[in-house]
Structure formats: structure tokens, C-alpha cells
Amino acid sequence: MNIEIRTDKNINSSxxxxxxxxxxxxxxxxxxxxxxxxxxxxxxxxxxxxxGDEDKRCMIEARPAGLKxxxxxxxxxxxxxxxxxxxxxxxxxxxxxFAKREPLRGxxxxxxxxxxx
Numbered sequence: 001m002n003i004e005i006r007t008d009k010n011i012n013s014s015x016x017x018x019x020x021x022x023x024x025x026x027x028x029x030x031x032x033x034x035x036x037x038x039x040x041x042x043x044x045x046x047x048x049x050x051x052g053d054e055d056k057r058c059m060i061e062a063r064p065a066g067l068k069x070x071x072x073x074x075x076x077x078x079x080x081x082x083x084x085x086x087x088x089x090x091x092x093x094x095x096x097x098f099a100k101r102e103p104l105r106g107x108x109x110x111x112x113x114x115x116x117x
Contacts, residue, residue: 001026001036002038004040007043007044011079021043024083024087025087029062029091032064035065037065040063041060042057043057046075055075055077057073060086060087062093067097070090070097073086
């Protein structure tokens with residue numbers, strides 16, 4: 001699982017922040033580690049030095065193997081809340097994508113032939 005983290009000029013891209021984001025993503029998406037090949041995280045401060053409510057933004061794009069990318073954005077008052085808000089949204093999105101791929105309970109898998117002939 002490759003994790004790429006980018007920040008704008010208003011966010012201090014420290015090793016501590018990068019390690020924190022990587023740890024959170026690995027922990028939250030551990031059960032999908034075989035299915036997700038790449039994460040791309042963008043952290044930004046929308047208003048820069050001006051400040052303001054919910055001016056920190058976290059955008060995360062996950063690329064499940066063989067499927068279309070799933071991207072989410074969350075704005076919050078600080079970076080930590082923005083990261084966790086985006087991770088929560090991404091978790092719901094990823095679960096929904098993989099749930100659609102699973103066969104419905106009580107139905108036969110595609111590879112089972114019908115012997116009713």
C-alpha cells in the first residue's frame with residue numbers, strides 16, 4: 001500500500017505529520033491492505049494566514065485494485081479534525097464500493113452452474 005502525502009505552502013509538512021497520517025491510514029484500512037494499492041492525501045489551509053472557521057481541508061483519494069478511485073474531502077477547524085473527518089468519509093465510501101462487489105446473501109456465485117436442466 002503506497003501512501004503519498006502533499007501539503008500546500010500554508011501547512012508545515014513535518015515528518016511527524018506525515019508519520020501520523022500514514023499510521024492513521026494503515027490502522028483504519030488494515031483490513032483492505034490487499035485491495036487498496038494507493039492513497040493520495042492533500043492537506044491545505046484554504047484561507048492561509050487569514051484564519052476562519054473550517055479553513056483546514058483534507059482530501060484523500062484511495063485507489064482500489066481494478067476499480068475506480070474513491071475520493072473524499074473534509075473541511076474542519078484544525079488539521080487533525082480534517083484528517084479524521086476525511087478518513088471516516090473514505091471508510092464509508094470504500095466499504096460501500098467493496099459491498100457492491102460482493103454477491104448478495106442467498107444467491108449463487110457466478111461460477112456455480114444451474115443443474116435444473
